[in-house]
Amino acid sequence: MDGQRVNRRQFIKATGAGTLATGIGANIIVPGRARAAKKTLKILQWVHFVPAYDEWFNKKLAKEWGEKNDTEVIVDNIGIAGINPRATAEVSAQKGHDLFLFNWPPPTFEEQTVDMKDVYQELEKKLGKPIDLCVKSTYNPKTKKYFAFSPSFTPDPVNYRQDLFSQVGMPNGPKTWDEVRTVGAKIKKDTGHPVGVGLANEIDTAMALRTIMYAHGAHEQDANGNLTLNSKQTLETIKFVTALFKEAMTDEVFTWDASSNNRAMIAGKLSLALNAISITRTAEKQDPAISAKIQLTKALKGPVRAIGLEHVMDCYVVWKFAENIEGAKKFLVDYTTNFHDAFVAGEFYDFPCWPKTVPDITKLISNDPKAHPPDKYKVLDDVLNWATNVGYPGYANAAIDEIYSTWVLNVMFAKAASGAASPEDALKEADSQCRRIFAKWKEKKMV
Amino acid sequence: MSDLTEAARPAARAPARPGRLDFLVNRRGWLGSMMIAPAVLYILLVVGVPFFLALYYSLTDITAGSRTLHFVGLRNFSAILDSPKFLTALRNTFVFAIGSQVLVLVLATVLALALTKDFRGKWLVRLLILLPWVAPMSLGSIGWLWILDSIYSVINWTLEAVGLIRPDNWPMYLGKPYLAMMSVIGVHVWRLLPLATVILLAGLTSIPQEIHDAAQVDGASPWHHLVQITLPLVRPIMLVATLFGLVFAFTDMIVIFVLTRGGPYDTTQVLSTLAFFTGIQGGDLAEGAAIAVFLFPLLVVVAILFLRIARRTEVV
Numbered sequence: 001m002d003g004q005r006v007n008r009r010q011f012i013k014a015t016g017a018g019t020l021a022t023g024i025g026a027n028i029i030v031p032g033r034a035r036a037a038k039k040t041l042k043i044l045q046w047v048h049f050v051p052a053y054d055e056w057f058n059k060k061l062a063k064e065w066g067e068k069n070d071t072e073v074i075v076d077n078i079g080i081a082g083i084n085p086r087a088t089a090e091v092s093a094q095k096g097h098d099l100f101l102f103n104w105p106p107p108t109f110e111e112q113t114v115d116m117k118d119v120y121q122e123l124e125k126k127l128g129k130p131i132d133l134c135v136k137s138t139y140n141p142k143t144k145k146y147f148a149f150s151p152s153f154t155p156d157p158v159n160y161r162q163d164l165f166s167q168v169g170m171p172n173g174p175k176t177w178d179e180v181r182t183v184g185a186k187i188k189k190d191t192g193h194p195v196g197v198g199l200a201n202e203i204d205t206a207m208a209l210r211t212i213m214y215a216h217g218a219h220e221q222d223a224n225g226n227l228t229l230n231s232k233q234t235l236e237t238i239k240f241v242t243a244l245f246k247e248a249m250t251d252e253v254f255t256w257d258a259s260s261n262n263r264a265m266i267a268g269k270l271s272l273a274l275n276a277i278s279i280t281r282t283a284e285k286q287d288p289a290i291s292a293k294i295q296l297t298k299a300l301k302g303p304v305r306a307i308g309l310e311h312v313m314d315c316y317v318v319w320k321f322a323e324n325i326e327g328a329k330k331f332l333v334d335y336t337t338n339f340h341d342a343f344v345a346g347e348f349y350d351f352p353c354w355p356k357t358v359p360d361i362t363k364l365i366s367n368d369p370k371a372h373p374p375d376k377y378k379v380l381d382d383v384l385n386w387a388t389n390v391g392y393p394g395y396a397n398a399a400i401d402e403i404y405s406t407w408v409l410n411v412m413f414a415k416a417a418s419g420a421a422s423p424e425d426a427l428k429e430a431d432s433q434c435r436r437i438f439a440k441w442k443e444k445k446m447v
Numbered sequence: 448m449s450d451l452t453e454a455a456r457p458a459a460r461a462p463a464r465p466g467r468l469d470f471l472v473n474r475r476g477w478l479g480s481m482m483i484a485p486a487v488l489y490i491l492l493v494v495g496v497p498f499f500l501a502l503y504y505s506l507t508d509i510t511a512g513s514r515t516l517h518f519v520g521l522r523n524f525s526a527i528l529d530s531p532k533f534l535t536a537l538r539n540t541f542v543f544a545i546g547s548q549v550l551v552l553v554l555a556t557v558l559a560l561a562l563t564k565d566f567r568g569k570w571l572v573r574l575l576i577l578l579p580w581v582a583p584m585s586l587g588s589i590g591w592l593w594i595l596d597s598i599y600s601v602i603n604w605t606l607e608a609v610g611l612i613r614p615d616n617w618p619m620y621l622g623k624p625y626l627a628m629m630s631v632i633g634v635h636v637w638r639l640l641p642l643a644t645v646i647l648l649a650g651l652t653s654i655p656q657e658i659h660d661a662a663q664v665d666g667a668s669p670w671h672h673l674v675q676i677t678l679p680l681v682r683p684i685m686l687v688a689t690l691f692g693l694v695f696a697f698t699d700m701i702v703i704f705v706l707t708r709g710g711p712y713d714t715t716q717v718l719s720t721l722a723f724f725t726g727i728q729g730g731d732l733a734e735g736a737a738i739a740v741f742l743f744p745l746l747v748v749v750a751i752l753f754l755r756i757a758r759r760t761e762v763v
């Protein structure tokens with residue numbers, strides 16, 4: 001072959017034939033090798049705030065469950081901001097994961113999800129009834145369908161600076177929203193540490209403002225899903241938040257994203273914030289000195305009630321187009337039944353919707369060696385009694401979801417607090433938007 | 448001798464057989480079309496299909512969770528026109544787009560004029576100017592989020608360190624409406640400046656040197672030279688750069704989504720972010736699509752107008 005040049009055509013022919021031979025050859029050479037027909041279960045969820053949870057879920061739980069059920073479990077984790085876009089894409093493509101975790105109720109996707117009634121029924125036989133918050137977040141009373149399944153939620157306690165509140169005679173923190181306003185103002189004046197309730201277009205603000213609303217007896221809707229935003233109570237709440245902002249907060253709260261209150265609290269800037277235990281857990285790791293100063297207290301009392309919202313509502317859906325619907329449901333039953341491990345692995349971030357799954361919850365949270373002091377999380381032992389859903393006293397429906405996701409209430413409170421609109425005008429504008437949204441989803445027969 | 452000559456002459460090759468694809472490759476105009484085909488296909492698939500799908504969705508009642516849809520005509524468009532939130536976003540979109548483009552045009556012209564001169568370190572200046580364009584927009588926006596942060600802003604830290612501001616009166620760049628709008632415009636200008644500068648620089652360097660020499664000989668002042676000779680000659684290029692910039696600005700979502708999410712209280716909400724929150728976060732794909740394509744007719748008119756003016760002002 002010396003001196004013989006290969007032209008382009010010969011080269012392409014040779015490489016193409018070689019590729020083809022390699023592809024076929026494997027099967028010819030090893031004809032007896034059969035492809036294993038193993039089932040797969042594909043799960044998509046967020047990158048958990050507690051890295052140890054993902055480590056446990058992905059490498060231990062998924063692996064062990066997969067081996068026990070002859071299933072290959074594939075877990076994908078994405079950032080929380082990517083969840084809705086990803087869900088929309090999977091629905092559009094009619095292809096994706098079997099189990100999909102939302103960190104909030106997903107009523108908008110009801111048409112694409114299988115009914116989880118059988119999962120709830122199976123678990124009720126084993127574990128009794130779940131908490132009301134769980135049902136309100138995953139059930140549509142109009143269609144009588146469980147569009148999602150919730151094994152857990154994240155509470156939203158009050159985080160406060162014990163050293164600052166002790167100076168004004170409140171070592172156990174405030175008990176009412178009025179105290180937050182009056183005492184918070186005093187602390188701000190004396191020490192320069194403002195209260196931190198967000199007034200921005202972000203999820204922590206959305207939760208905190210609803211907590212204040214519900215405590216004042218104001219609601220987006222009633223128990224039957226009728227819009228009730230335009231009320232005397234809502235107007236009073238707007239005026240309260242306006243006064244709270246002017247007396248005890250700073251303009252900073254208009255700039256916040258979901259992690260801003262965490263950073264501000266850990267940086268020692270705030271006297272109080274509403275947040276999951278992500279603040280305290282981060283402080284334990286990064287700054288033990290500030291960790292000892294930040295304590296927790298239960299939901300604060302307003303004129304009507306003491307109530308708090310869930311900070312995160314873990315809602316799993318199984319798509320109708322999932323390839324392993326039965327496997328997905330079985331996984332959920334097994335995961336929930338053994339939720340004790342998840343509770344510990346997540347460092348108490350996720351609380352059970354079925355109390356019986358963590359019978360020693362009080363013991364665990366009353367004596368956590370990582371906490372400063374060890375019984376810091378004891379205040380959460382009755383959280384199942386004071387945590388409620390977005391849309392309380394009604395269900396989390398598609399209209400409530402859109403109002404939440406387009407920051408209608410956030411903007412209402414922010415406009416009034418900043419003076420951009422009077423409380424009456426801010427309420428009128430928000431009510432008009434909510435009417436439009438409710439009408440739209442009622443026409444689609446989802447509310 | 449003749450034998451040597453014969454031996455030295457390379458063996459005559461037999462004429463090559465015609466290849467199977469020769470009739471295509473040798474066809475006049477075919478090669479050019481083949482070369483551009485992948486780009487056209489890419490634009491059709493990645494831009495064209497989603498665009499027409501959005502137009503279609505805007506005329507239906509589709510939601511993020513439904514696969515069934517019904518034609519509803521222009522109902523979504525009339526619904527959004529009734530929404531104060533939409534009207535606010537529409538106004539903000541014009542403020543954001545026009546504000547940022549005026550700044551880009553002025554700054555890019557200054558930079559391009561400077562870069563036509565020779566000076567020491569010119570390569571470094573060029574590199575620094577190009578860097579914002581090279582970095583992914585989302586990463587750049589996150590960087591700016593930290594620069595403008597309410598606690599960790601390096602700008603405020605520096606201003607406090609030199610005594611220009613007090614710790615208790617830090618400017619909240621993303622918390623006051625006018626500051627927030629200026630911030631998002633500023634970041635957008637930072638992002639688009641390299642592209643506009645490069646386009647304008649190309650236009651400036653294409654002006655024949657004889658014209659500059661003639662102007663100098665005639666005694667034109669620097670100002671007259673700039674206003675009556677240079678700028679008119681680069682006007683076509685400037686219009687193209689402005690058109691690109693306007694389209695980017697009218698459709699940009701990333702800067703505002705990362706920095707403010709439309710806040711404070713919707714004062715930086717623009718059509719692209721409102722479309723995302725409504726359609727994807729809120730689940731109403733049809734209304735989100737209507738918001739997203741609302742400005743399409745206007746942008747088409749603007750594009751045609753700019754390109755016609757650019758063509759007319761071209762100096763042949």
